[in-house]
Amino acid sequence: MTLPSPTEESRVDLLRWHLDRYDRLRASTASRASVLLSAGAILSAGNALVLSQLFGETRLATWVLVVLALLLTASVILVVTALIRASGVLVTLRPSRELFPGGSDLPESLLFNGPDTIKIASSFEMFAAAASAQDYAQIKQAALVELWIVIHQHRYRYARLRAAAQVLRWAAIAFVAVVIGLVAANLASAL
Known part of the structure; x- marks a missing residue:
């Protein structure tokens, strides 16, 4: 059984679906970074x-x-490192196109990319x-x-999130070691 070739409209619909999916993934990654920031705050208070x-x-x-x-x-150093990495997931310090090789060479993306749209239309x-003049191929x-761009941006942010989580694990281990050491030393000195 041969499936029919997708129409141009269905290809654009599929692109929209993928864009929506990556928007949800980026939101999920930012939400996870917020959880890491909260955990870092709790560890900071404990420290x-x-x-x-x-x-x-x-x-x-x-x-x-x-x-x-x-x-x-x-x-403390590990908590601060984790917080810096997790905050980099929420907002990148560089434009999205600069996050990966060749990104700045991509054509502008009118309507789909805010900075590109503002650059094209002031x-x-x-x-x-500009929006009315776009034909289907340009869209x-x-x-x-x-x-x-969003695929690369998500990968970049997720890698930073993973690194932040790993550093926060080490911070938690160091914190527990300090607490155990402090309790043991206080018990030993009380005896």
Whole structure:
């Protein structure tokens, strides 16, 4: 059984479906980054609490304080690193086209890409004229360009999210090590 070739309209519909899908993936990635930022805030609060306990009234040996302070410093540095990486998922510091090789060489994507549209049309009249002048092939090409950009943008953001999650795991491990060390040292000094 041979399937019919897709029409130009169905190809544009498929492009729209893919663009919608990648918009949902980007939103999901940003939502996950927000969860990482919240977890980082909780770890930061925990680090602050441990820091106040560590350098409050304590009877711990100097070497124990130094070891725990180093572990706590590692946890703080890892939390800050994770927060920086997670915030890079929410907003990129560079335009999307600059995130991957050859992105700046792509044709402009009128209507599908906000920065391209503003660059092409600085007034509503110019925007309306440019949008009305597009034929079906130009609309399809603009959609393809935008899909290519959002695919790369999603991959870039997801890689940063994954790196942030990995660093936050190490921060949590360092935090737990500090807490365990502090509890053990306090118990030992109380005995």
